[in-house]
Amino acid sequence: MRIIAVANQKGGVGKTTTSMNLAACLAERGVRVLLLDLDPQANASSALGYPPQPGGSLYPVLLGEDWLEGKIVQTRFPSLSIIPSEMELAGIEIELARAENHLTRLAEVLAPLRNDGRFDYMIIDCPPSLGILMTSALAAADGLLIPIQCEYFGLEGLAKIVEIHEQITQSDINPNVTIEGILMTMYDSRTNLSKSVVEDVRRVFGDLVYKTIIPRSVSLSEAPSYEQSIIEYAPSSRGAVAYRELAKEFLKRAR
């Protein structure tokens, strides 16, 4: 099983939209995926229709008070399971801050899943922060998928998350975590801003940037209110086409 952290400390760049829709598009192709919602806001959990349940997140597991197995929920997609989030997960930042192994605790908890053969990928939706939840996801991951909005603040944030990735690889926490890819999201073809941000990012990061670009499309922001992924809510929309393209490109690269 490969673990992919979908992370960017900048808020609102499409981490959740990407995590849930990439997971759904991979599952549609028969790839076996486990989606881990590591954001206390639990947007991915509720947007897929698996809202937070008290004690249902990784929180008690990270504290050593419960088993991981019981948190895995089979979804309506045969090859997609989810570990939902819950607000109590926010408390882990302070709980773990005091522990010696705060950065590697998540990796330890997820280790048994790596070799039991049930899943091909784990996708982790990270919260918008520089805190322990995000850094421990990077410490546990094999690859980092960075969504970035086609906006000015997106560029500033990208340099930072790439720097954090550098720090993780140079420390002995997780020397092998690679940048899986940089995904341009909420692209608005009518604005020069979108075009110039994509050009800037491609110029600097070259092939690390997925060829697939996710357009700004209102059906992507409507689908969560119906607790559906984009391929269920609007299967022929531009958003569905783009995330299916991304799933194909993701699998091609991952080989």
Added chain:
Amino acid sequence: MRIIAVANQKGGVGKTTTSMNLAACLAERGVRVLLLDLDPQANASSALGYPPQPGGSLYPVLLGEDWLEGKIVQTRFPSLSIIPSEMELAGIEIELARAENHLTRLAEVLAPLRNDGRFDYMIIDCPPSLGILMTSALAAADGLLIPIQCEYFGLEGLAKIVEIHEQITQSDINPNVTIEGILMTMYDSRTNLSKSVVEDVRRVFGDLVYKTIIPRSVSLSEAPSYEQSIIEYAPSSRGAVAYRELAKEFLKRAR
């Protein structure tokens, strides 16, 4: 001086865009404003053209190693000053987590400014998180201004920040902090989603919701790349008109 925290743990809802442009529009009317950038991403600082300088944030002041006075920077607007942010501010979460007074430390540091008569308002741009930086801003503030995107995830986030506000008022940390207002942002008049979110929020929160609605407008997202506020970059754009309206409504309510 009244302290207004601009906060919402949901990412990308327009906290920074609102903090910097409301501050500029108030300053334009001669209101004396101090903008405090409490987000380690330092988006507000760099978007106004006062990029992070090592040691230039509140970080050393919160640790008791430096004076507040030296962090206040006069901007090109005569009645607007800024305390910029810097990435090291992210470290305060762990540093303060171990201190007894972690929630009230910011309020203590800001106290001398309250009565020295130089500023009418302090506006605090908060990071997208449930961590110590955001909660200590709420603990120090007189009012909470909550920007919310006209999107589904925005509704989910609103309930949470309102709950956090409740907790702060019920604890003896800051019983008097009020909800200054709820601001609808990135309103797209072409979509039903925007309309229905505004209706939902107004139905539940009534007059707490500002009458002014900020439209989605590309010049608001372009201005930061020119290090300008919206009233400098595109003074007759819909974004500039809306933020000037907001400044007027803000002052009317604040009396």
